[in-house]
Amino acid sequence: MQLDLIIYDTELLTMEGGGVGYLADAALGIKDDKIAVVGNSKEILAEYQACRSIEGKNLLVMPGLIDAHIHTGIALLRGLAQDITGWMEEGLWPFSRQLDQQAREAGTALNIIEAVRNGTTLLADFGSNLEGLVDWHSRIGTRAVLAKTINELDNSSEIVPGKLYPFDREKGEKDLAESLEWLEKEEIPERISFFLGPQAPDMVSRELLKEIYDRAEEHGIGIHMHVAQGKREHLQMKMRYNSRTIPWLNREGLLNSSLNAVHLTEANPEEARLLARSGAGLTVCSGSIGIIDGQVPPLQEFLAVSDRAALGSDQAPGNNCNNMFNEMKLTALFNKIKSQSPLPLPAWKVLRLATIEAAGCLGLEDKIGSLAPGKYADIITIDLKKVSLAPVIRHPLRNLVPNLVYSAQGSEVRDVMVAGNFIYRKGRMVNVNEEEILQQAEREAARIMERVDEESLDRLSPLYQAQREGKL
Ligand SMILES: [Zn+2]
Incomplete structure (x- = not known):
């Protein structure tokens, strides 16, 4: 031959x-x-x-290394939200609300280059703008498993922390319909595939979540979802269903091998084992969750039952890098520190989590x-x-x-x-001009920052206050 x-x-x-x-x-x-x-x-x-x-x-x-959970669309906000407690509301939102499609695409290009330079060949990329994701993964040449964010949160209605979110079913159905449209397009390179991406169990209704699972099964694709992440979700699930997330998903028949569950920071050891026994995959984002929540997810409990686990770099605003070498080292270190033992997550195992076991987590173990x-x-x-x-x-x-x-x-x-x-x-x-992409990212970031309202930043952001005091 x-x-x-x-x-x-x-x-x-x-x-x-x-x-x-x-x-x-x-x-x-x-x-x-x-x-x-x-x-x-x-x-x-x-x-x-x-x-x-x-x-x-x-x-x-x-x-090649596999980044099983990343949001490249917010990469322009690198380093704007860490060392604070309200990562999303106080750190991210004042900036991310200003991101338009052009800025998201500039971030995606930047982030993919960073990933490739550091040996990542596959990104499970989760974001609101599928068109931009498809475009840049096609142009740069990466393998990608893309998921469009599906939620029922209406951006125009006020979300009050601590109160039950009102759901907007129409918005969720629209997100789902848009996700499904991409499955029918013919001109997409074979190396780009899709999962459905309900943002989190508290951000879509039970009915829509079930519909998403049904559609995924019909099309033979997986579900990529944040699960048991943060106090926000925990509280919402308690208020809406009077239940913790993982037992609720289990009762509703939503724990199965189609699911790539991300984070699990709020899950207890028994819930991590329940997820593992169901055949679902788990992606942990050690760097991101370490910085934004100060937590170490129950990966060891999961691995005691299943090897369908993977690592993800999550995002740039609070990680602040998207480099799987960093994720491998931090995953090993954090788990050793958590256990006060050098034995958990040896080097060979974390390398498997960034390659073959990640492929299994995404249902691609026969291909990559x-x-x-x-x-x-x-x-x-x-x-x-x-x-x-x-x-x-x-x-x-x-x-x-x-x-x-x-x-x-x-x-x-x-x-x-x-x-x-x-x-x-x-x-x-090889396929793109890196210098141009970097320049575009700088230009777009500068444009977006001009839109940020400094008064509300001063009111909201502890980082802005630390800067004003000369600390940052
Ligand atoms: Zn995420």
Whole structure:
């Protein structure tokens, strides 16, 4: 068989089997958009011809990282909402209400570039503007599982914290209809797929939530939803249904393998196990939730039952970065600190959570997440000559994986390929002009900031007050 590309004389983390699937003296062959062969370098070179070959002596080749929960549309608000208690209402809303479609798209482009530079090949991107998401993931070349935000909150009606939200069914139905329209469009690249995205169980009515599950089942797609996040949801669920979120979802028949549940910060250990037993996936966002809530979700309890778990970087306003190397390290650290033990979430396990197990969480384990013949060629190469990985020790004990998780910062990523195409090569974006995207982001951010009402910011934002006092 004539291959398109062989990377030879290299080391692979295949993520096959129960660990990282390390292979030395290895090669990887790609044909069209798929991995054709994985194995011993000499044998593959003897058996296969390729149009192009890359010597991989100082490279480590592994599956691309998966960011299973991100809102790229609000990336222009990076760093505007942390170190405060009212993240959403006081930190985010004064700015996010000013974001229009153009500003959201500028943020999406910026955020995807950041993700790719740091080795992310798939983003489960959740936002209000599907058109912009489809456009930028298409142009940059990333794989994406997109979900349009569906909620029944009418922006024009006053939402009073602590009072039950009034629901606007028409608004929710409109969001759902728009989500479904995208499933019918034909010109979308195969690597872009859709989930339905009810924002949270307290932001859509029971009836609409059930309808969303029915539509998802009909179309054979998943549900991407924030679940058991924050005091707001907890209070709303208590007031509306007199129940905690996860037992309520369970009673309503809404816990099943179609669900990628995000956060779970308010769930107790028994609820985390209940979610895991149902077959649902869990995505935790360690950096974001650490900064905006000071909490560590019950990931360990979930993992005791199920391996359908993933990591997400959530957003830029309060994380403040969207880099899966950061998420891997923080997830390991926070869980060790929470348990006061070095044992939870070892390096090899968090690397699985950012690759093969994330693929499982999104129902894509047969297509991506590991280096195996027949899977899409979504791969990254790591430059082993970078100082953060030096010295590379292979005997008597390999330090590659611990250094990738505890030392690497993302800049070690040299190349990123999605479906057999390089989208980032030797430190440069292949399909888009990065400089232009950065300039556009600066321009759009400046435009949006001019609209922000400083008086209400002064009244609302503890960060603005800290700045006025000369602290920030
Ligand atoms: Zn989110």
